[in-house]
Amino acid sequence: EEEGEKGTLKWKEGLQQKASEAFLRHQEAAPNLRKLVYGSVVEADDSEEDKEELGGLFRVSRPQKSKKFKANAVDCSRFIPDTSHNWDLEEMLNSIRDCFVTGKWEESQDAA
Amino acid sequence: MASQGLVYDGCNFFRQRLVLSTLSGKRVKIKNIRSKDDDPGLRDFEASFIRLLDKVTNGSRIEINQTGTVLFYQPGLLYGGSVEHDCNQQRSIGYYLEALLMLAPFMKTSLKATLRGVTNDPVDPTVDLLKSTALPVMKKFGIGGDGFELKVVKRGMAPGGGGEVVFTCPVCRTMRPVQLTDPGKIKRIRGVAYSVRVSPQMANRIVESARGVLNQFLPDIYIHTDHMKGANSGKSPGFGLTLVAETLNGSFLSAEMSSTPQGQGDPVLPEDLGRNCAKLLLEEIHRGGCVDSSNQSLALLLMTLGQQDVSKVLLGPLSPYTIEFLRHIRDFFQIMFKIEVQKPFEDERKGGDKVLMTCVGVGYSNINKTLK
Numbered sequence: 001e002e003e004g005e006k007g008t009l010k011w012k013e014g015l016q017q018k019a020s021e022a023f024l025r026h027q028e029a030a031p032n033l034r035k036l037v038y039g040s041v042v043e044a045d046d047s048e049e050d051k052e053e054l055g056g057l058f059r060v061s062r063p064q065k066s067k068k069f070k071a072n073a074v075d076c077s078r079f080i081p082d083t084s085h086n087w088d089l090e091e092m093l094n095s096i097r098d099c100f101v102t103g104k105w106e107e108s109q110d111a112a
Numbered sequence: 113m114a115s116q117g118l119v120y121d122g123c124n125f126f127r128q129r130l131v132l133s134t135l136s137g138k139r140v141k142i143k144n145i146r147s148k149d150d151d152p153g154l155r156d157f158e159a160s161f162i163r164l165l166d167k168v169t170n171g172s173r174i175e176i177n178q179t180g181t182v183l184f185y186q187p188g189l190l191y192g193g194s195v196e197h198d199c200n201q202q203r204s205i206g207y208y209l210e211a212l213l214m215l216a217p218f219m220k221t222s223l224k225a226t227l228r229g230v231t232n233d234p235v236d237p238t239v240d241l242l243k244s245t246a247l248p249v250m251k252k253f254g255i256g257g258d259g260f261e262l263k264v265v266k267r268g269m270a271p272g273g274g275g276e277v278v279f280t281c282p283v284c285r286t287m288r289p290v291q292l293t294d295p296g297k298i299k300r301i302r303g304v305a306y307s308v309r310v311s312p313q314m315a316n317r318i319v320e321s322a323r324g325v326l327n328q329f330l331p332d333i334y335i336h337t338d339h340m341k342g343a344n345s346g347k348s349p350g351f352g353l354t355l356v357a358e359t360l361n362g363s364f365l366s367a368e369m370s371s372t373p374q375g376q377g378d379p380v381l382p383e384d385l386g387r388n389c390a391k392l393l394l395e396e397i398h399r400g401g402c403v404d405s406s407n408q409s410l411a412l413l414l415m416t417l418g419q420q421d422v423s424k425v426l427l428g429p430l431s432p433y434t435i436e437f438l439r440h441i442r443d444f445f446q447i448m449f450k451i452e453v454q455k456p457f458e459d460e461r462k463g464g465d466k467v468l469m470t471c472v473g474v475g476y477s478n479i480n481k482t483l484k
Binding site: 033036071073075076078081093096099101102104 | 122123124125126127144145146207210236237298299392394395397400409433434438439442449450451460467
């Protein structure tokens with residue numbers, strides 16, 4: 001009887017660990033925007049400036065130029081559009097056709 | 113450390129820090145403001161912004177060091193009332209108004225703000241854009257009713273300015289939680305083509321070329337032409353276009369373009385401006401969502417301040433400004449959003465990836481509001 005009980009209980013062993021492993025796998029698979037937003041805040045750190053040496057005498061300091069996060073950049077809410085989109089191309093125009101009432105409707109919503 | 117509140121570096125995201133500080137009541141200290149610049153410290157437009165903040169609040173304490181590179185701000189109560197402000201012309205009224213929109217519903221008495229300065233420039237969202245997109249977003253959260261209005265009295269183009277807008281907003285006790293997950297299809301496109309101190313024909317030329325692009329999608333397009341004259345036309349010549357696409361579910365997606373300010377760079381042809389602005393609107397539609405990219409942070413703020421209930425809003429890709437805003441919301445209100453990417457189906461022609469933002473509001477209620 002004891003053995004039988006052990007058998008039924010075996011799947012319960014390490015449930016928590018299994019669950020956490022599955023969770024982590026899932027987290028890594030999906031591109032995690034949340035981590036991008038909250039995970040690593042890039043801070044302007046003065047000590048990590050890229051420094052090049054010129055002739056072993058001068059140090060060229062290029063602060064913040066290459067950094068994604070610019071602490072002293074212009075405070076502006078405008079979202080610069082993606083320049084790779086060419087709105088003269090038919091292909092590009094077709095990609096948004098169904099956003100309009102004139103486009104194709106979902107079956108459930110189509111009155112026709 | 114504790115007495116200084118939150119500490120930040122640099123002048124970027126200046127407005128959102130001060131706005132969130134005012135709403136949360138947390139003090140903020142901003143260091144190293146252009147400390148390595150040839151001309152260090154706060155600029156005139158930032159000083160002008162602080163003065164505006166001082167006008168709408170009561171009991172704020174602001175300390176700035178001698179070089180202007182360190183700012184300490186202890187927020188007072190939001191008072192509101194009738195406020196007049198001459199906005200510095202380095203930035204347009206949109207710069208100031210964006211912050212004011214976030215604060216206005218939480219005043220003690222309803223706000224009537226008269227702002228003077230540059231109404232339209234290529235850098236910041238113009239007053240026309242905010243009027244046609246930000247106000248509808250706020251209405252979704254239950255702000256509004258009588259006296260919720262933004263009126264362009266005089267138009268003033270950059271760099272001279274001379275424009276005037278009046279913004280009135282009633283006070284609001286609590287924010288309504290929202291579920292904006294389906295934008296619906298676009299039923300019509302509206303717009304304003306404005307021109308001042310140039311030939312009125314400019315506006316017509318803009319309308320013509322913008323229609324040429326947009327008519328491929330929709331027949332219902334009406335672009336209003338607005339030519340202001342005399343005292344209402346400000347000090348500088350210029351023209352521009354604001355386009356707004358309205359969906360069946362009442363979402364607004366917008367795009368805009370202004371002519372280059374006089375004496376700054378190459379002049380633009382009205383035909384090019386119209387066509388390019390129409391393409392910008394297509395880009396915005398490709399991004400999609402229930403709130404357009406320029407109002408993302410406003411919507412996220414109102415979600416955060418909502419009652420203790422779940423709010424959901426579908427957005428297009430998050431702008432860098434919005435991402436930083438989310439980080440600041442975490443700092444000031446300890447709220448983190450659930451962020452889910454929604455990929456479009458294969459045969460769907462509805463633009464790019466969307467992002468579903470979910471959060472539970474902090475249950476913010478307007479403590480400043482007087483009980484009657």
